[in-house]
Amino acid sequence: DAKTTQPPSMDCAEGRAANLPCNHSTISGNEYVYWYRQIHSQGPQYIIHGLKNNETNEMASLIITEDRKSSTLILPHATLRDTAVYYCIVRGGYNFNKFYFGSGTKLNVKP
Amino acid sequence: GAVVSQHPSRVICKSGTSVKIECRSLDFQATTMFWYRQFPKQSLMLMATSNEGSKATYEQGVEKDKFLINHASLTLSTLTVTSAHPEDSSFYICSASSSSGQETQYFGPGTRLLVL
DSSP: OOOOBOOSEEEEETTSOEEEEEEOTTOOTTOEEEEEEEOTTSOOEEEEEESSSOEEOSSOEEEEOTTSSEEEEEETTOOGGGOEEEEEEEEBTTBTTOOOOOOOEEEEEEO | OOOEEEEOSEEEEOTTOOEEEEEEESSSOOSEEEEEEEOTTSOOEEEEEEETTSOOEEOTTOOTTTEEEEEEETTEEEEEEOSOOGGGOEEEEEEEESSSSOSOOEEOOOEEEEEO
């Protein structure tokens, strides 16, 4: 039921910005875009979410395109501890409160 | 804030026994809790949704008599794997949200179950 598409893996140099894309071309008007990450053998950690507008918090920025069919999670200064699997999830609509995880993007931050 | 705990963190049991996993929201009241399982190198799969004081709703293909869920209070949900078999070995993760699912889900650290 996952409605998002993400690249399976990405590399990023430590200290540089990591830009993780997500395609959600079938998103509907009342569905939110959520981002979580999972470090090996731990539970997922909430990062950020948004509906239409770009969002920023202490962890990351979320850029949502005007047509809402894709988004980008930006980690402004990646560190080695940001190495994780990043999941982009669309939540809302008929299954308003459920999360269906796709396969995510494995971000490898390298020194 | 928004801390979710799970107990135990890992458990080993014999085939045929039942195992109970607890999920607690420590600093908020969780109207809705969710249970997921994750096999090695795979993504999380939603098993069921539980609302406080009512029966859990299970995803298609998840046996409700095999995976018993109880959400008796606003801070505690339990998952019991009944008559566990080796194929039930997995990483079980719960999450909680603070209202009727309209808020962000916060995840527990997970419970690793190994059935021998």
